[in-house]
Amino acid sequence: MTNAPESSSTSLPVVGPPAHLDSGVSSSSVLLELRGITKSFGAVQALKHVDLEVPAGQVTALIGDNGAGKSTLIKAIAGIYAPTSGQILWNGEEVHVHSPREAEQLGIATVYQDLALCDNLDVVQNMFLGHEETRYHQLDEISMELAAKKVLADLSVTTVKSVRQKVASLSGGQRQSIAVAKAVMRDSKLVILDEPTAALGVSQTAQVLGLIHTLASRGIAVLLISHNLADVFVVADRVAVMYLGNLVSSGPISDYDTASAVDWITTGASTRGASTMAPAS
Amino acid sequence: MSSSPEINDVDSLVPHESPWQEVWAQLKGLRRGDSGMVPIVIGIVVLVAYFQIRNSLFLSAGNLVNLFVQATTFVLLGMAEIWLLLLGDIDLSVGYVSVLGGATAVILGDGQFHWPWFLTVLMAILVTTAIGALHGAITILLRVPSFIVTLAGLLAWEGVLIYVVDAQGTGGTISDSSEKVLYDLVNTNMSTLWTIIVLAASVIASSLVLLLRDRARRRNGLTVLPFVITGLKIAAMVIAGGILVSIFNTNRGVTFAGHQVTLEGMPWAILVDIVMLAGGTAFLSRTKAGRYLYAIGGNAEAARRAGVSVNRHRLLAFMLTGFTTGIAGLLYISRQGGVSDNVDSTLVLYAVAAAVIGGTSLFGGRGKIIHALIGGLIVAIIYNGMGLLSITASAEYIAIAVVLLAAVTVDSLARRGSEVSR
Ligand SMILES: Nc1ncnc2c1ncn2[C@@H]1O[C@H](COP(=O)(O)OP(=O)(O)OP(=O)(O)O)[C@@H](O)[C@H]1O
Numbered sequence: 041m042t043n044a045p046e047s048s049s050t051s052l053p054v055v056g057p058p059a060h061l062d063s064g065v066s067s068s069s070v071l072l073e074l075r076g077i078t079k080s081f082g083a084v085q086a087l088k089h090v091d092l093e094v095p096a097g098q099v100t101a102l103i104g105d106n107g108a109g110k111s112t113l114i115k116a117i118a119g120i121y122a123p124t125s126g127q128i129l130w131n132g133e134e135v136h137v138h139s140p141r142e143a144e145q146l147g148i149a150t151v152y153q154d155l156a157l158c159d160n161l162d163v164v165q166n167m168f169l170g171h172e173e174t175r176y177h178q179l180d181e182i183s184m185e186l187a188a189k190k191v192l193a194d195l196s197v198t199t200v201k202s203v204r205q206k207v208a209s210l211s212g213g214q215r216q217s218i219a220v221a222k223a224v225m226r227d228s229k230l231v232i233l234d235e236p237t238a239a240l241g242v243s244q245t246a247q248v249l250g251l252i253h254t255l256a257s258r259g260i261a262v263l264l265i266s267h268n269l270a271d272v273f274v275v276a277d278r279v280a281v282m283y284l285g286n287l288v289s290s291g292p293i294s295d296y297d298t299a300s301a302v303d304w305i306t307t308g309a310s311t312r313g314a315s316t317m318a319p320a321s
Numbered sequence: 322m323s324s325s326p327e328i329n330d331v332d333s334l335v336p337h338e339s340p341w342q343e344v345w346a347q348l349k350g351l352r353r354g355d356s357g358m359v360p361i362v363i364g365i366v367v368l369v370a371y372f373q374i375r376n377s378l379f380l381s382a383g384n385l386v387n388l389f390v391q392a393t394t395f396v397l398l399g400m401a402e403i404w405l406l407l408l409g410d411i412d413l414s415v416g417y418v419s420v421l422g423g424a425t426a427v428i429l430g431d432g433q434f435h436w437p438w439f440l441t442v443l444m445a446i447l448v449t450t451a452i453g454a455l456h457g458a459i460t461i462l463l464r465v466p467s468f469i470v471t472l473a474g475l476l477a478w479e480g481v482l483i484y485v486v487d488a489q490g491t492g493g494t495i496s497d498s499s500e501k502v503l504y505d506l507v508n509t510n511m512s513t514l515w516t517i518i519v520l521a522a523s524v525i526a527s528s529l530v531l532l533l534r535d536r537a538r539r540r541n542g543l544t545v546l547p548f549v550i551t552g553l554k555i556a557a558m559v560i561a562g563g564i565l566v567s568i569f570n571t572n573r574g575v576t577f578a579g580h581q582v583t584l585e586g587m588p589w590a591i592l593v594d595i596v597m598l599a600g601g602t603a604f605l606s607r608t609k610a611g612r613y614l615y616a617i618g619g620n621a622e623a624a625r626r627a628g629v630s631v632n633r634h635r636l637l638a639f640m641l642t643g644f645t646t647g648i649a650g651l652l653y654i655s656r657q658g659g660v661s662d663n664v665d666s667t668l669v670l671y672a673v674a675a676a677v678i679g680g681t682s683l684f685g686g687r688g689k690i691i692h693a694l695i696g697g698l699i700v701a702i703i704y705n706g707m708g709l710l711s712i713t714a715s716a717e718y719i720a721i722a723v724v725l726l727a728a729v730t731v732d733s734l735a736r737r738g739s740e741v742s743r
């Protein structure tokens with residue numbers, strides 16, 4: 041068993057309420073709690089008894105190597121995969137999320153790295169896709185445009201010149217900003233971002249990270265998947281590390297440094313870092 | 322631009338430019354092929370000038386009305402194609418399906434059945450819509466490319482058409498002359514007064530749509546195109562309407578066997594096209610379903626994740642194609658004076674040509690119903706002009722092929738341009 045900075049069980053079933061393991065969350069309210077989430081694809085066990093708490097108003101970074109199970113975990117939250125076993129608690133109550141629509145109704149919005157926007161539609165049309173406002177059964181372009189502008193202004197997205205320009209003409213960072221804005225404009229309480237900065241340059245990354253920070257400061261829970269530890273240390277309040285389907289470590293960002301994070305990611309254990317607690321194993 | 326203070330704040334996102342800068346941006350946009358009207362207008366002028374120089378009858382009222390009537394079928398078939406082209410799909414069977422629909426109407430209205438005209442028309446459209454639904458269901462359920470399914474359809478429906486027509490025992494052709502309303506669609510005209518009323522109403526309605534939209538946007542503090550642009554558009558529509566009225570209301574009659582025959586007014590078939598243009602445009606630009614057709618054509622996975630039921634809307638597009646094909650078929654058989662088992666196999670190519678020449682993309686996500694009107698008109702100009710010059714069918718095919726190829730090239734360059742610019 042490992043216990044630094046905070047451990048959760050790797051292969052053994054959890055004994056006792058897992059919330060106790062994650063004492064760092066207590067300062068703010070836990071919005072989403074996963075208890076013992078397991079997901080098998082046939083013989084492949086992609087998630088092994090994952091416990092995780094995602095507090096409101098904070099950025100939780102989910103890190104781990106390729107194939108660790110990060111995307112599978114967020115898909116279980118977003119209603120794309122049904123977990124094989126385990127519980128999802130939303131504001132302390134158990135919920136069952138069967139479809140992306142149901143996740144959205146709860147207030148969970150997912151921003152995918154790609155495949156999220158229609159290039160041939162403009163910014164407003166993309167932001168309202170699937171949620172168009174109508175008046176007398178006709179699209180209400182004016183109220184949608186006003187609302188889109190307001191959301192972008194609220195999020196300080198100022199680089200988009202016109203909300204009536206086609207998304208195809210936007211830069212990668214602008215596109216990502218639009219995707220994030222689209223997610224938050226529907227009153228989302230949890231925004232999940234899967235590698236939002238993977239394809240971006242320096243200034244555009246900064247733009248998106250700033251946006252993530254803005255979301256958290258508004259009380260929204262953010263779950264951020266990233267392979268870029270520099271980004272994680274800039275923007276995250278909490279870190280959760282996955283290793284081969286296990287959630288091996290989680291805690292406030294202050295408990296980690298780059299070296300210990302790399303250890304956790306590559307070996308599923310760490311003896312170094314800001315936390316002095318050595319693994320028990 | 323005046324706007325209330327709190328809206329002004331939001332509006333500051335968009336830098337204000339002088340009207341002329343915006344006019345310039347518009348013109349540049351035109352050149353980028355986004356709504357490449359400029360090359361199209363130039364193309365029309367060149368074609369018309371060529372045919373007029375070669376034969377001074379080309380621009381006579383009689384020939385122009387004939388050209389418009391010929392265009393009605395190409396336009397409707399082009400519209401039928403656009404529903405699917407928007408999704409990146411295609412229907413290769415519209416030619417035979419349209420005639421099969423027409424044959425349904427002719428057979429039910431004639432001979433042993435004697436159905437009233439509105440039931441035969443309804444039945445024809447039901448048949449073609451059902452065929453569209455069948456193509457759609459097969460494409461979606463079997464996950465086969467639509468061009469394969471409709472290529473099979475092209476063969477199968479030709480077979481069905483020949484079988485149905487020959488089964489009537491009238492030697493491979495059925496005349497529609499006994500069905501008055503169907504026959505009249507193309508072959509009779511509305512009165513000169515109604516011609517003026519219909520065209521004026523069309524121009525006024527489209528102008529009002531533009532003006533009201535601008536006014537609503539201005540009231541809400543949103544950016545509005547400079548009035549010059551809207552004014553120019555309205556002026557163009559008024560001029561076009563005026564020219565059309567003068568063409569249609571010229572007496573195209575001839576002195577026949579010693580007495581004067583009056584022939585004036587707009588053929589009813591053109592009203593059908595106007596209604597379909599208005600309806601199709603409103604559907605695509607004003608309804609959720611229309612928006613979703615664009616979204617699916619642009620990025621089906623993004624649409625799916627946004628909660629759009631992709632399969633349902635694809636099926637809808639196939640059915641709209643079938644529906645529009647049916648109406649095209651009614652006009653086609655009306656113009657032909659009936660149905661024959663020997664159908665012009667180039668109809669489907671003209672349909673795709675009309676849509677693509679007008680500016681609709683073969684790659685999905687980009688297109689408008691009005692493209693079929695423009696493209697159909699160009700196809701009809703070539704078709705009519707070459708007929709007038711007694712140029713052989715072989716040359717006509719080659720000419721339309723060249724224009725189609727040019728349009729497809731523009732389309733694919735525009736697409737590549739938009740990919741590079743990212
Ligand atoms: N649909 C599936 N069917 C079978 N196995 C799957 C499926 N989806 C994921 N897996 C497996 O589950 C494991 C975790 O995959 P996942 O995509 O969650 O990794 P990840 O942490 O997101 O990796 P990356 O950083 O590369 O995106 C992998 O071994 C993968 O092969």
Ligand SMILES: [Mg+2]
Pocket residue numbers: 110111112
């Ligand atoms: Mg992944």
